[in-house]
Amino acid sequence: MTLSILTAALTTAGVIGLLAAHHGALTQAVRDPLARFLLAAGAIVLLSHLLGALATRVGQPKVVGEILAGLLLCPSLLGQWWPELRHAVLTPDVVSSLDTIAQLGLVFFVYLLGADLDGAGLRNQRKAVGLVTTGSLLLPFAVGVLITVPAGPMLVSHPVSALFFGLALAITALPVLARILTELDLASTPTGALVLTSAAVGDAVAWLGLGAILVSAGIGRTADLLILVTATAALAVLSIVCVRPALAALAARAAGQGNRRGTVLPAVLVFGALAYAAATQALGLHPIIGAFVFGLLLPRHSPAVGAANEHLRGFTSVALLPLFFATVGLKTSFESFGTDPHAWLLLAVVLLAAMVTKVLGAAGGAMLGGLGRRQALRIGTLMNCRGVTELIVASIGLRLHLVNEFGYTLLVLVALMTTALAGPLLRIRALRTDPISDMRKI
Structure with missing residues (x-):
């Protein structure tokens, strides 16, 4: 399968290369805006999955290759290596369309995160989960805020930017973490369950914190703040009193229908995610806040809801997320680092x-919860994975001018590096399980 993808990619690249070599032939071939967008979207999806497959071959999570595919499109790389292709295909109208589709992908991605959040693990290991979550959030957040003090305008551009930057460093990527645990055959172990639950709770807290930061950044008058609080409270009451019971009833009815066609549940879920996203966008928050909240309202362990979400998950991961990674790359500029040694030093420091604060914070919480030192370090190493979740937060910060171009690029590189290092760090002898059965004990 990988060989067929590689063949298709090389063929596509060869055709585009031949067109680009003949004095604007590529521009003539994709003169139509829709054709240009379709060509760009198809090539991005293909490149993303190709590099994702290659990443898994070298022991990395697929998302590492997908992020790299997006970074290849940045002005500092594609713009320098192949400027004819960039100017011919990635025109401003195409980039604008990709950004719109990327927002749709983010809404569905975060909705699925909320839908997958299960409180059963929290109830079973409440103390350990609480301590690991607290440590993994507070220590990176505090150090991230402190870093912005000497860094000043190199990173931030808003009075609440320090809080945003600290939150970005405190993120753990739940989907990537789940994939790493599955690849290492740890997802079904008690340690794996503890890490996944802690990451899920931490993500929920982080999204709520992000909402509070967005309120602080966007609301200037007391009257506006009162309107926002009132509208948010009304939406919460409506969700708990009306929407959640209605969703439970609809899911039960869909389950009773079995595999018969005609159920409207998938359409209702898509509508609900988009409607809640639109509501929080209208309130001055980000649309992903509403999508996450709607995901939390869904009934847990419903076969009908699970089946509907799996179809949506497939399309989101195959088609929409690669386009989001492309927009991440298009906004990334390594030229913002330049040859200034202070910029590269700041990247190394951040x-x-x-990494240190995330590992120590989570490991310290685990040890306070009664776990051994080796297991605690293993948990801290896993919680250090940031992946696509930090990319989402960084993109929000750039869009709302909470970080500048340099700060955004720095966060993208931190997300990529911490995700790529998660697997290799777990293979260090000091973190290995000896014997293997020790992984199943907490």
Whole structure:
């Protein structure tokens, strides 16, 4: 399968290369805006999955290759290596369309995160989960805020930017973490369950914190704040009193229908995610906040809801997320680092601080919860994975001018590096399980 993808990619690249070599032939071939967008979207999806497959071959999570595919499109790389292709295909109208589709992908991705959040693990290991979550959030957040003090305008551009930057460093990527645990055959172990539950709770807290930061950044008058609080409270009451019971009843009815066609549940779920996203966008928050909340309202362990979400998950991961990674790459500029040694030094400091504080914070919480030192370090190493979740937060920060271009690029690189290092760090002898059965004990 990988060989067929590689063949298709090389063929496509060869055709485009031949067109680009003949004095604007590529521009003539994709003169129509829709054709240009379809060509760009198809090539991006293909490149993303190709590099994702290659990443898994070298022992990395697929998302590492997908992120790299997006970074290849940045002005500092594609713009320098192949400027004819960039100017011919990635025109402003195409980039604008990709950004719109990327927002749709983010809404569905975060909705699925909320739908997958299960409180059963929290109830079973409440103390350990609470301590690991608290440690993994507070220490990176505090150090991230402190880093912005000497860094000043190199990173931030808003009075609440320090809080945003600290939150970005405190993120753990739940989907990537789940994939790593599955690849290492740890997802079904008690340690794996503890890590996944802690990451899920931490993500929920982080999204709520992000909402509070967005309120602080966007609301200037007391009257506006009162309107926002009132509208948010009304939406919460409506969700709990009306929407959640209605969704439970609809899911039960869909389950009773079995595999018969005609159920409207998938359409209702898509509508609900988009409607809640639109509501929080209208309130001045980000649309993903509403999508996450709607996901939390869904009944847990419903076969009908699970089946509907699996179809949506497939399309989101195959088609929509690669386009989001492309928009991440298009906004990334390595030229913002330039040859200034202070910029590269700051990247090294932020990367080291992000990794050390995340590992120590989570490991310290685990040890306070009664776990051994080796298991605690293993948990801290896993919680250090940031992946696509930090990319989402960084994109929000850039869009709302909470971080500048340099700060955004720095966060993208931290997300990529911490995700790529998660697997290799777990293979260090000091973190290995000896014997293997020790992984199943907490």
